[in-house]
Amino acid sequence: MSAPAHPERPTLFDLPLDAPSLAQTLDTLGGWISQAPSKPHTVVTLNPEFVMDSRSDDDFIRVMQAADLVTADGVGIVWAAKTLQGRDVPRAPGVDIARGLMRRHGPELRVFFLGGTPGSEGEPGVAERAAQNSFHDYGIQIAGHHHGYFGPEQDAEVAAQIAQARPHLLLTGMGGGRQEKFNEAYREVMGVPVAIGCGGTLDVLAGTAELAPEWTRRAGVEFVWRIASDRSRWGRAPKLARFVPFVLAARRRHN
Structure with a gap:
């Protein structure tokens, strides 16, 4: 495993932000x-x-620095880049990337869906529902699907399953980090041309989570809407609340 070369790659808080x-x-x-060989x-x-x-996670930093492409998902990143660097950063959220690729490439695209809760009593899990709906x-062609409720001891087994399925696109929704x-x-090991960590995208594709209304996305308040409408996200609010003073403190240090 080697990090790709990115001469003078733009960063935000030591993290790459190609944007x-x-x-x-x-x-x-x-x-x-479409690259051959892939x-x-x-x-x-x-x-x-x-x-x-x-x-508080150096390994997470290393992994993000090794990524081939880093886009701005949240409006908070857009605000931070503008506040600290005077830089206008466009958003490219995971759900829009996933949908955009499937819309563009359609039947030519083989997709593996990884993440979400498993099925029970004959009901499909989130990944399977996302695959069926997509x-x-x-x-698109369904290369395969697998739930995200497995431990690190099963990582190699799941990776081998993905490699055998030979997808063009891997949508991995197992939580940030x-x-x-x-x-x-x-x-x-997997050899997938494009592997995206896409969080709750599988839930949206599966129909088990609602995409924020367009007006909230235009206004930049979609995550406020998501937190208010989904109890499962309430635990993430304190982390987001800390981000604002974190950015403002960084601005004061650099002024």
């Missing part, structure tokens, strides 16, 4: 998918939680 637009991201990833690439969609988690909506570390640790 292409959504259209540029889809163009780049589409090129990687090479494995990892994508990180950076949000404020990742920044805060990385402050096949219906975009006509866990998903990025898995994608990076097994990138060479």
Whole structure:
């Protein structure tokens, strides 16, 4: 495993932030998918939680620095880049990247869905539902699916299953940090042209989570809406609350 070369790569809090637009991201990833022979690439969609988690997790920092592409997922990243660097950063959220790639490439695209809760009593799990809905909506090929409720001792087994399925795109939704570390640790084993840590994207694709209304996305308050409407996200609010003073303190230090 080796980190890709990124001369003079822009950063935010020591983390890479390439920050292409959504259209540029889809163009780049589409090129990687169609590249022959294919090479494995990892994508990180950076949000404020990742920044805060990385402050106490050197391995997470290393994994994000090794990613081939880092986009701005959360509006907090856009605000931080503007506040600290005067830099206008476009957003390319994980759910928009996943949908955009499937919409563009359709039947030519083989996708593996990894993450979410497993099924029970004959009911499909989140990953399987996401796969079924994506096949219906975009006509993609389902390379495979697997729930995200497995421990590190099973990582190699799951990675081997993904490698055997030979997807073009791996959507890994196992929570921030866990998903990025898995994608990076097994990138060479899996050999997937594009592996994205995409958090709750599988829940959205599966229909078990609602995408924030468009007006909240335009106004930059979609995460406030998500926290208010989903109890499972309430535990993440303190981390986001700490991000604002963290950024403001960094601005004071540099002034």
